[in-house]
Amino acid sequence: MIKSQVINAASHNALASPNSHLISFAGSALLTQTEINASLLSALQKDAAHSVADCAYGCAPFGRVTLFPEDHWLDSITYKLHAALRPLLRKTACSDLIVDCSLWDTNKSAHRAMLSSLLIFLFNLDYQLSDLGLKTCAESAVRIKHISLYCSPQDQAAVEKIRRQAEASAIGMIAARRIADVPSDTCTPEFVVTEIEKVIAPYRTLRCEILEETQIERQGLGLLHAVGKGAANPPRLMVLRYEGRADGPFSAYVGKGITFDTGGLWLKGGDGMYTMKYDMCGAANVFGLLLAAAEMKLPVRLIGVLALAENMIGPEAMRPGDVVTSYAGLSVEINNTDAEGRLVLADAIAYASKLTLDDQQPQYIIDMATLTGAVVKALGYDLSGLWSQDAELSHKLIQAGLHTHDEVWSLPFDPRFAPQVESAIADVCNTPTNNAAISTSAAYFLSRFCPPEIPWAHLDISGTALWREGGRSVASGRPIPLLMQHLIEDLEK
Incomplete structure (x- = not known):
């Protein structure tokens, strides 16, 4: 991981070198403490009033100096600072960054969110x-290799706290991204559980259990079995546990882990299939969240349930019109084999709801999935969709998203959508016949598999689980920052 530190005084000997890249803004007090050529500094500050001022030559004692306009630092919507930094840092000659954080006031939640978002972006450059x-x-x-964060003395403790959380979140995000980016011919359900076992081995607070194909079928996870039975690589259910304390309540997280989605017999087109190795980002991010919690040693108990399968075409593949009994006991008509994510999630949510610690049920269940293209049409690539039957849980997630710039948007969710999952032959069907309210219909379907007494929230991360640039997609690790912030805010209250 990239090393980092928080400092409140500029030191020529400690910071400035040909390997260091200073990132600041015009008018910063830090600039007056450096030995940059006065004429060059004046020119950079003049340019930085309205545009990015960057210099990689003759800026001793630093190797590079970049000054950004203040509106880049204070932009809480469009991420101007990230967008401007990305090309500068993609190919750099400097291994050390000195980031001037002194424009932000850590007493303001919006400024803390901007700092958190920047640090998570920078730490993710490690992968x-x-x-x-x-x-x-x-x-x-x-x-x-190293980041120094400059701030005023009164902000140092707050910046250090944000740094620690951002670093832990980034470690979890990178672990999740690394697995998600592996091509699907390698990244099978078995590969995922094996890789996670390797990663968690050094952590005394993390452990796991795995259900193989015969156990999945024997224990009644009929929907997960139906999705995975058509593939040469059989499904897995992984239960990952983080025990940051010996007792107390626990929370459950459920992740969709379709390691490749052809659409099954409801076959996708080639363009729609290209990124389907990323249909397991929900499961990968549940793993990343628990790893981040372990890194930060949060005093909480968490359980992650990862539903892993390939949705392939084969002699045993599920067919439109099949009726399958779920782990919750509900019969499900599968009228669209390309709506397989909600099937594996339904079994995993029901399974998570039955898990107990000290005879306690989960205090809440949050599932996350790259579930519907419709949520991208509704919200684009910057916001995750949120559905919940619990107003308090929904409010907390929205606030945590605002505090990390990993935002969610709550969409309508009530019994008016019940007809969307009605079936003439079974208890429910997995897709609406009228092709309306696709994302909400999926959420309503999932809600049928969580007991009403357990608060539940569904995050559709189809738009946010990937980072898209230049026509290419890679895993983003979202919404791990949001969920880490939610855990920490719960602890602080």
């Missing part, structure tokens, strides 16, 4: 696709 080792002639490039 790149080339790290998978699939390019035979990968370019060697300078990587960022």
